[in-house]
Amino acid sequence: ERILTETEIENIDVAAKEETNEAVKFAEESAFPPENEIMSDVYWEVDHQTDAAKYGRYFFNS
Numbered sequence: 001e002r003i004l005t006e007t008e009i010e011n012i013d014v015a016a017k018e019e020t021n022e023a024v025k026f027a028e029e030s031a032f033p034p035e036n037e038i039m040s041d042v043y044w045e046v047d048h049q050t051d052a053a054k055y056g057r058y059f060f061n062s
């Protein structure tokens with residue numbers, strides 16, 4: 001059983017591509033962050049055997 005029509009799928013695809021293109025344009029036109037912020041909001045996948053690793057991800061704000 002289909003939940004979405006082909007048109008709805010195409011509309012989602014178009015919207016996702018537009019959002020991605022806007023994000024790329026913003027990133028390319030933005031200045032690099034200051035060097036002292038280079039470690040802010042760093043994403044790291046975890047594969048260590050700790051209790052915290054059960055959640056699979058850490059976000060660091062140094």
